[in-house]
Amino acid sequence: MLFDESYRRLFGDDVTLHEAAHTFFECFYHHFLQHPEVDELFRKTDMPNQVSMLHKSFFQLSAFYITNTPSAELERLAAIHHRLGISDAHYDRWLDALVEAVKEKDSECDLATELAWRWAMAPGLTYMKLFAHLSTIQQSE
Ligand code: HEM
Numbered sequence: 001m002l003f004d005e006s007y008r009r010l011f012g013d014d015v016t017l018h019e020a021a022h023t024f025f026e027c028f029y030h031h032f033l034q035h036p037e038v039d040e041l042f043r044k045t046d047m048p049n050q051v052s053m054l055h056k057s058f059f060q061l062s063a064f065y066i067t068n069t070p071s072a073e074l075e076r077l078a079a080i081h082h083r084l085g086i087s088d089a090h091y092d093r094w095l096d097a098l099v100e101a102v103k104e105k106d107s108e109c110d111l112a113t114e115l116a117w118r119w120a121m122a123p124g125l126t127y128m129k130l131f132a133h134l135s136t137i138q139q140s141e
Pocket residue numbers: 038041042044045046053054057058061077080081084086090091092094124125128
C-alpha cells in the first residue's frame with residue numbers, strides 16, 4: 001500500500017514514462033555515483049542512455065515483488081551484472097541511492113514509506129545477488 005502510493009506519486013498511473021520519472025532517475029544516479037568505486041564502473045557509460053535503461057529495468061524489479069517470478073529480462077540483467085563483477089555491497093549502495101531519491105522526490109515520504117520501498121525492492125535485489133553466488137558455485141563444481 002505505502003509503496004504503491006509513493007510509486008504513484010513519483011511515476012503516475014500510466015505505463016508511459018514522464019518527465020518527473022526521468023528527474024527521479026537522474027537524482028538516483030547523482031546519489032549512486034557519489035561512491036568512487038561505482039563512479040569508476042560507469043566511467044565509459046553513456047549516462048542519458050543508462051538513465052532510460054534503468055527506468056525500464058526498474059519496472060522488472062517492481063514486477064518481481066508483485067509476481068514472485070523473475071522475468072527473462074531480470075535473469076538477463078542478473079547475468080550481465082554478474083559478468084561485470086557487481087558485489088552484494090554494490091547492490092546495497094544501489095538500494096540506498098534509490099531510497100535517497102525517493103526521500104528527495106516524494107514529498108510525503110516518511111520512515112514507513114522508506115521501509116516499504118526497501119521491502120518492495122528486496123526480492124529483485126536478492127535474486128540478483130543470489131544469481132551471482134549460484135553462478136560462482138556452479139562454475140567451481
Ligand atoms: C538491481 C539493481 C540494478 C538494476 C535494475 C540495473 C540495471 C541495469 C541495466 C538495465 C543495464 C543495461 C544492461 C544492458 O546492457 O542491457 C545495466 C548496466 C550496468 N550496470 Fe546496472 N543495475 C543494477 C545494479 C547495478 C549495480 C549495483 C552496479 C554497480 C555498482 C551496476 C553497474 C552497471 C554497469 C557498470 C553497467 C554497464 C554500463 C555500460 O554499458 O557501460 N548496476 N544495469
